[in-house]
Structures are given as structure tokens and as C-alpha cells.
Amino acid sequence: MNKLFALFLTGSLLLGIVAGCTPAPAPTEAELAPAEEMEEPMEEAEEPMTEKSKVVVWMAGDDARFMMESDIPAMFEEANPDYEVEIVQLPWDALHDKIVASFTGGESPSVSQGADHWVGEFAILGGLEPLDDFKSEMGYQDDDFLPNAWEHFRYADGVLYAAPFIWESRLLFYRTDLLEEAGFEGPPTNFEEMVEFGKALTNGEDQFGVAHQESWLDFHFFSWLLYAVGGDFVNEDFSECTLTNEAGIEAITFYKQLYDENIIPKDPAQRVETFKGFKEGYYAMAESGAWWFGLLGSQAPELEGKWDVALLPEDVTTITYGHPNPWVVPASSENKEGAKAWMAFMLQPEIAAEWADFYGQTPAIKAAFDDPKISDSPEQQAMLESALRGVNSLHNVPAAETITEVVWNMLAEVRDDIKEPEAAAEDTCQQMNDLLANK
Amino acid sequence: MAIRGLDHSKRFNNIAVQLRDIFIWIKKNYFIPATLAPALIILFAYVYYPAIYSLFLSFYKTRLITREEFIGFEHYIDIVFDPIFRRALFNTTIYSIGAIVGTVVCGLGLALILDSPLRGKDIFRGVFFIPYIIPFAAHTLLWYWLFDPRYGLVNFLLGFIGIDPVPWLTSSHWVLPAFILMDIWKRFGFAMVLFLAGLQTIPDDLYDAATVDGAGELNKLRFITLPLLTPVTLFIVIISFLHTFQLFIEPFVMTKGGPAYASISIVYIIYQEGFRTLNIGHSSAIAVILFIVIFVLTIALVRRFDIEQIY
Numbered sequence: 001m002n003k004l005f006a007l008f009l010t011g012s013l014l015l016g017i018v019a020g021c022t023p024a025p026a027p028t029e030a031e032l033a034p035a036e037e038m039e040e041p042m043e044e045a046e047e048p049m050t051e052k053s054k055v056v057v058w059m060a061g062d063d064a065r066f067m068m069e070s071d072i073p074a075m076f077e078e079a080n081p082d083y084e085v086e087i088v089q090l091p092w093d094a095l096h097d098k099i100v101a102s103f104t105g106g107e108s109p110s111v112s113q114g115a116d117h118w119v120g121e122f123a124i125l126g127g128l129e130p131l132d133d134f135k136s137e138m139g140y141q142d143d144d145f146l147p148n149a150w151e152h153f154r155y156a157d158g159v160l161y162a163a164p165f166i167w168e169s170r171l172l173f174y175r176t177d178l179l180e181e182a183g184f185e186g187p188p189t190n191f192e193e194m195v196e197f198g199k200a201l202t203n204g205e206d207q208f209g210v211a212h213q214e215s216w217l218d219f220h221f222f223s224w225l226l227y228a229v230g231g232d233f234v235n236e237d238f239s240e241c242t243l244t245n246e247a248g249i250e251a252i253t254f255y256k257q258l259y260d261e262n263i264i265p266k267d268p269a270q271r272v273e274t275f276k277g278f279k280e281g282y283y284a285m286a287e288s289g290a291w292w293f294g295l296l297g298s299q300a301p302e303l304e305g306k307w308d309v310a311l312l313p314e315d316v317t318t319i320t321y322g323h324p325n326p327w328v329v330p331a332s333s334e335n336k337e338g339a340k341a342w343m344a345f346m347l348q349p350e351i352a353a354e355w356a357d358f359y360g361q362t363p364a365i366k367a368a369f370d371d372p373k374i375s376d377s378p379e380q381q382a383m384l385e386s387a388l389r390g391v392n393s394l395h396n397v398p399a400a401e402t403i404t405e406v407v408w409n410m411l412a413e414v415r416d417d418i419k420e421p422e423a424a425a426e427d428t429c430q431q432m433n434d435l436l437a438n439k
Numbered sequence: 440m441a442i443r444g445l446d447h448s449k450r451f452n453n454i455a456v457q458l459r460d461i462f463i464w465i466k467k468n469y470f471i472p473a474t475l476a477p478a479l480i481i482l483f484a485y486v487y488y489p490a491i492y493s494l495f496l497s498f499y500k501t502r503l504i505t506r507e508e509f510i511g512f513e514h515y516i517d518i519v520f521d522p523i524f525r526r527a528l529f530n531t532t533i534y535s536i537g538a539i540v541g542t543v544v545c546g547l548g549l550a551l552i553l554d555s556p557l558r559g560k561d562i563f564r565g566v567f568f569i570p571y572i573i574p575f576a577a578h579t580l581l582w583y584w585l586f587d588p589r590y591g592l593v594n595f596l597l598g599f600i601g602i603d604p605v606p607w608l609t610s611s612h613w614v615l616p617a618f619i620l621m622d623i624w625k626r627f628g629f630a631m632v633l634f635l636a637g638l639q640t641i642p643d644d645l646y647d648a649a650t651v652d653g654a655g656e657l658n659k660l661r662f663i664t665l666p667l668l669t670p671v672t673l674f675i676v677i678i679s680f681l682h683t684f685q686l687f688i689e690p691f692v693m694t695k696g697g698p699a700y701a702s703i704s705i706v707y708i709i710y711q712e713g714f715r716t717l718n719i720g721h722s723s724a725i726a727v728i729l730f731i732v733i734f735v736l737t738i739a740l741v742r743r744f745d746i747e748q749i750y
Contacts, residue, residue, distance in 0.1 A: 096714070097714050100503070100714065100717060103503060104503050104505075121717060125502065125503060125717065214609075215694075215695045215697065216695075267606070268588070268606030268609040268610035268613075268698075269588045269594075269603065269604040269605060269606035269609070269610070270588065270589070270604075270606075271588060271606065271609045272587065272588060272589040272590065273587060273590070276590065277589075282589070398716075398717075399715065399716040399717070399718075401715040401716075402711060402715045402716045405695060405696065405697075405711070405715075408695075408697060409696070409697050409698070409699050409700050412611065412697050412698035412699035412701075413699040416610070416611060416698065416699060418611065418699050431523075435716065
């Protein structure tokens with residue numbers, strides 16, 4: 001028995017090795033024939049194409065789930081009978097990593113959803129298909145889209161690497177009941193009022209004026225403060241950190257002031273999860289995005305009539321944090337035509353409105369806001385108004401994810417009095433400049 | 440004809456003998472490699488080759504996994520002078536020491552209690568072991584909510600004994616103790632089981648002799664139990680050390696290395712450099728440093744616990 005087993009194993013291994021080392025069979029005469037000679041028989045053998053071309057679409061988290069549950073994939077297949085679509089769901093972190101891995105390992109999707117700040121780092125790696133031709137072939141005009149919806153994705157090399165999918169803006173969510181109790185008729189409209197309202201709405205124990213945010217949400221919160229005071233994270237050609245300039249220091253100082261005056265809880269033990277805090281009236285105001293409309297509807301129906309949204313308070317500019325989120329086509333995509341068909345379909349105003357109505361995400365194309373499905377939606381119209389006031393975000397830079405982490409760690413150092421704003425900005429810029437130089 | 444038939448039979452016998460010799464030769468020389476081959480091929484493809492390739496990459500400026508320019512030890516020099524890396528090394532070391540000490544002390548204490556005659560001790564053993572089999576991601580998310588400063592169970596319970604809410608994950612002072620607590624909770628059951636097994640191997644004669652000599656319980660613990668548990672302790676310490684020095688899931692899921700880098704760890708930086716900054720060469724260099732640190736400290740630990748000398 002042992003002998004037989006040994007023989008079997010050895011034989012299998014040797015066979016495997018032999019099979020691996022065996023050269024491919026020599027091409028037949030027919031295979032060696034010039035292409036011209038093959039044309040005729042090929043044409044004769046050709047049958048009507050019955051197999052559909054598959055468009056593989058990678059999407060993140062709930063976006064993918066809602067897309068699968070919506071009628072949109074079926075509508076796409078009906079409008080494009082040559083294609084069938086497969087939606088693949090991935091968590092946001094995994095989506096980023098899988099796209100990067102696909103640049104070297106293959107197995108790319110036809111098209112993928114992305115975050116706006118990924119486009120720069122993907123472009124540097126040469127992993128994305130340029131979309132200038134797609135934009136011009138389809139006749140898309142910048143004026144038909146929300147401001148900067150396309151140009152946001154034009155990298156420093158002058159090439160357009162992504163197409164807009166949805167729009168992300170931030171609004172001020174506030175508890176109308178708490179503001180009324182404190183004697184305010186409406187929300188704050190500028191930074192001075194925000195401080196005034198915030199102080200009045202804070203008792204330091206179980207109610208605070210403005211919500212604390214964690215990690216990347218804190219980065220978005222600070223982005224709004226920075227853009228509103230006229231600052232930016234990087235200079236115009238995205239090559240140098242600008243947090244150490246006057247506006248940068250002013251924004252960091254204002255951020256710290258909100259904590260120092262306990263408008264946002266100074267004591268870490270009093271910082272609670274943002275949505276839950278808002279729901280329970282622990283936080284009277286919070287900066288957040290469109291996904292809160294769904295959360296408030298599903299998880300806090302008892303708050304109906306007790307909350308509202310407004311444009312974020314402004315300072316010297318009305319610019320806040322916001323950006324389009326893109327579709328990207330990997331350079332290694334095996335179905336670029338299918339990818340373009342999918343993007344073109346999703347950019348139709350009625351489809352963008354359908355998606356907004358079904359899931360709540362804001363369209364990037366203006367005509368969608370006139371569609372009856374969302375023309376009466378106060379939430380979508382508020383997002384439109386916010387977008388039209390002007391938005392900005394950290395984009396077109398390498399290592400944007402890491403820069404985001406560097407900034408939110410700086411914010412923690414400042415609010416917890418580990419560093420003064422100037423020193424924190426100096427250290428952060430040093431790290432950011434290394435990352436921007438792709439060191 | 441008869442002679443020809445004999446020839447055939449002889450030839451057949453010769454072939455059979457030759458075949459048998461070949462089988463024996465194959466068995467002698469190839470059986471072990473053949474049976475090991477599948478495992479070795481997988482190990483080489485997924486462990487050794489990537490490890491060796493990452494060593495190469497650490498000397499190069501890279502574009503994803505492609506080597507672009509040989510830069511010698513530049514990555515290593517950058518890492519040594521990088522304050523974030525030093526912070527990560529400090530955090531990882533503190534976490535590792537705290538978690539190992541806590542796990543050993545709690546595991547040993549419980550094992551001693553459960554080794555004594557106690558009603559329902561089998562149930563306790565099972566209950567204490569459960570945290571060890573909870574998946575890491577679930578364990579981390581569970582604690583994320585338990586640690587919530589206002590709505591979490593931990594602060595709620597502390598409130599009963601008059602302790603103010605602790606900002607477990609939102610304060611740079613508390614985040615590492617929170618991670619240590621989580622790790623002890625997850626692993627002390629595993630240590631307890633190993634210590635219990637170790638306690639079974641200590642002969643009762645030794646305790647009887649010590650009793651006759653007038654030794655108290657404390658002296659028995661100090662001079663008999665603890666020395667004879669040294670091999671088990673060494674095993675637990677090394678396993679825990681290897682595990683804790685690869686701290687990643689907690690900072691990745693709960694804090695993203697914050698607040699203010701208070702929970703950043705070496706493996707988190709490796710991930711960040713590799714998959715976020717996409718600087719694979721730099722990331723590989725940190726991985727090589729981590730390997731050296733773990734290797735050297737493991738050797739030091741083994742030498743520190745000189746088992747032969749104890750026996």
C-alpha cells in the first residue's frame with residue numbers, strides 16, 4: 001500500500017513537472033496562415049452574436065447595495081441590449097486597495113466608482129484611462145454640470161481621468177427645537193454667529209453647540225473652516241502645503257477656539273458619536289452630508305419637525321467642503337466601450353434623478369434637478385444651492401489618503417493642547433510636502 | 440522453444456527486479472520531497488518569495504511593485520529619523536508589554552483558581568475561553584461601542600463605583616490602555632487553558648514534600664509552581680509577543696492611528712505606506728525592520744527563560 005501510494009505521489013509530481021515543462025504544441029498549418037487567408041473561412045464560420053458583453057461595475061458599501069436593488073441595471077441593459085451589467089460590492093477601503101492591486105495584478109473592473117481624492121494618486125500610477133475623448137464625443141458641456149464637476153478630475157498633466165457620478169456637499173443640520181428654546185429664530189449664517197449660537201446652546205454637561213467629528217469626518221469639518229476663511233491645503237499647482245499661511249493658521253486657530261470655548265466638547269470623555277449625539281439633542285448643530293437625510297428618516301423618525309438644514313455658515317468666502325465623486329475606468333479595463341456606455345447612461349439627467357430619488361445621492365448634472373422626481377425635494381435643492389455657492393476639496397495630489405490622516409492627527413494635537421496651531425501647521429506641512437513630492 | 444521460453448521468463452524477472460529497485464530508489468530519494476512539495480510550493484509562493492522580494496524592494500525607489508531606482512539604505516535612514524515611526528515603535532512596545540503582562544497575570548491567576556476544587560469550574564473554563572474564539576473584526580467593533588464615552592457599557596459600569604466617564608478612544612492618554620484591556624480580555628482565556636495544562640504536569644509529590652518541610656502556599660507558588668510553569672510561560676509570552684507586535688486591527692478599525700498618533704503602530708504604518716501612500720519600497724523597509732526587531736527580541740526572550748537551567 002505504501003509502495004503504491006509513493007508511486008502515485010511521485011508519478012503525479014513528475015507528471016506535473018513534465019506537464020509544466022512541456023512546450024506548447026506546435027502551431028498547425030492553419031494557425032500559421034496569414035490573416036488575409038483566414039478571412040474567408042472565418043466569415044463563413046461567423047454566427048450571429050448572441051453573447052452579451054459584460055460590464056463589471058465596482059461600487060462601495062451601501063452605494064452598491066442600493067444600485068443592485070434599484071431598477072437602474074435593468075434599465076441599462078434594456079437601453080443597451082449588447083451589454084449585461086454586473087455590480088460588485090466592496091467596502092470603501094477595500095475598493096481603493098483592489099483598484100490599486102488591479103493596476104499590477106489585472107482583474108480590473110470595466111468601470112469603478114471612486115473617491116475624488118483617489119484620482120490623483122491613480123493618475124500618477126498610470127492606472128486610469130484618459131476620458132477627454134469620451135467627454136468630447138458625448139458633447140458634455142461644463143455649464144450643464146455643477147461647477148467644476150469635470151475639471152475637478154483634470155490632473156496636473158492636463159488630462160481628464162474621471163467622469164462625475166454624484167455630488168457631495170455639506171450642510172448645517174440643526175435642531176430647530178433646541179435653537180428655539182435658546183431664543184434663535186434661524187440657524188447661524190457666519191462664523192461669528194456660529195460662535196454666539198454655539199455658546200448659548202452649550203451647557204457643558206449634556207448639551208453642546210456643535211458636534212465633534214472623528215477621523216476623516218473631522219478632516220471634512222476642518223476643510224470647510226479652511227476654505228471659508230480663504231485658505232487651502234495646497235498651492236495652485238498642488239506641489240506645496242499652504243497650511244502655514246495666514247488663512248491656514250486662522251482656520252486652525254478657529255477650530256481650536258470651538259473646543260477651547262466648549263462649543264464642541266473640550267473634554268474627550270464628553271465627545272460622543274456625531275449622529276447619535278444629534279439625535280439625542282446632545283449636539284444642537286452638526287456639519288454633515290446627504291446620507292443624514294436617510295439616517296434621520298430611518299433611525300430618528302421621532303425627530304420629524306425638530307430638525308432642519310441650512311447652508312454652512314460663511315466667513316470671507318462662501319466656499320465649503322464638497323466635490324463630485326467619480327467613475328474611473330482602469331487602463332487595464334477589458335471593456336472600455338461598455339464602461340463608457342455605463343457612464344453615459346448614468347449621466348443622463350433622468351437616470352441621475354432616478355438614482356437621487358431612490359438612494360438620496362445628489363446628481364452632478366444640473367438638468368436632473370428639474371426632473372419631477374427630485375424637483376420638489378427640499379433636501380436635493382439644498383444640496384444644489386450649496387454646490388452652486390462653491391466647493392473645494394483636497395484632490396489631484398498623491399497620497400491624499402495619507403495627507404488626510406496627517407491633517408486629522410494635527411487637529412487632534414491642536415484641540416488637545418499638545419501643540420500650538422503654528423507648530424502643528426509647521427510639522428504637518430513638512431510631512432505633507434514630503435508626500436506631495438512623492439518621496 | 441523451451442530455451443526461448445526460459446529466456447523470456449528470465450528477462451521478465453530481470454525487468455521486475457529493475458522496476459522494484461527503481462521504486463525503492465524513488466521511495467528513498469523522492470517520497471519525502473514529493474509529500475512535502477505541495478506545502479512547500481504554497482509556502483514559497485505566498486510567504487518566502489514575497490518576503491525575499493520585499494527585502495529587495497526595500498533598497499529601491501518603487502512605483503507600486505516595480506523597482507525604479509536603487510537607493511541603498513535611504514529608506515532605512517528615513518525610517519530611523521522619522522518621528523512617526525519612533526512613535527509607532529514606542530506605542531507598539533508599550534502595548535506589547537502591557538498586553539503580555541496582563542494576559543500572563545490574568546491567565547495564571549484564573550488557572551490557579553480553576554485548578555482548585557471549585558463547583559462549576561468547567562463552565563467557567565468555557566466562559567473564559569469564549570473571547571479567544573471571537574473573530575478579531577467582531578471583537579474590535581464590539582469594544583468600539585463598549586468604549587463609547589457616553590453610551591458605552593464600560594463607562595456605565597464604572598459609573599456605579601463613582602468613576603467619571605473615561606475617554607477611552609478619544610483621548611491620546613487612554614487609547615493605548617483601552618487597546619491593552621481589549622487584548623487581555625481576548626487572550627487571557629487562551630493563557631488560562633495553557634497554564635491549566637501546565638499545572639496538571641506538576642507532580643503532587645513536590646507539594647507534599649514542601650508541606651512536610653513547612654512551606655506555606657506562597658512559598659509553594661514561588662518555588663515550585665512558577666519555576667515549573669516556565670516552559671508554558673515562555674510559550675505564552677512568545678506567542679503573545681508575536682501577536683501584539685503586529686498590532687493593526689484595533690487602530691485600523693477604531694482610531695486610524697489617532698488621536699494625535701497616540702495609537703499608531705508599526706504594522707499600521709506598513710499598511711499606510713504600502714496601500715495608502717503606495718510607497719511599497721518604504722513599506723517593505725519598515726517590514727524588514729519589524730522582522731529584525733521581532734527576531735532579535737524573540738531570541739532574547741528564549742535566552743532569558745533558560746529552561747534547562749531551571750530544570
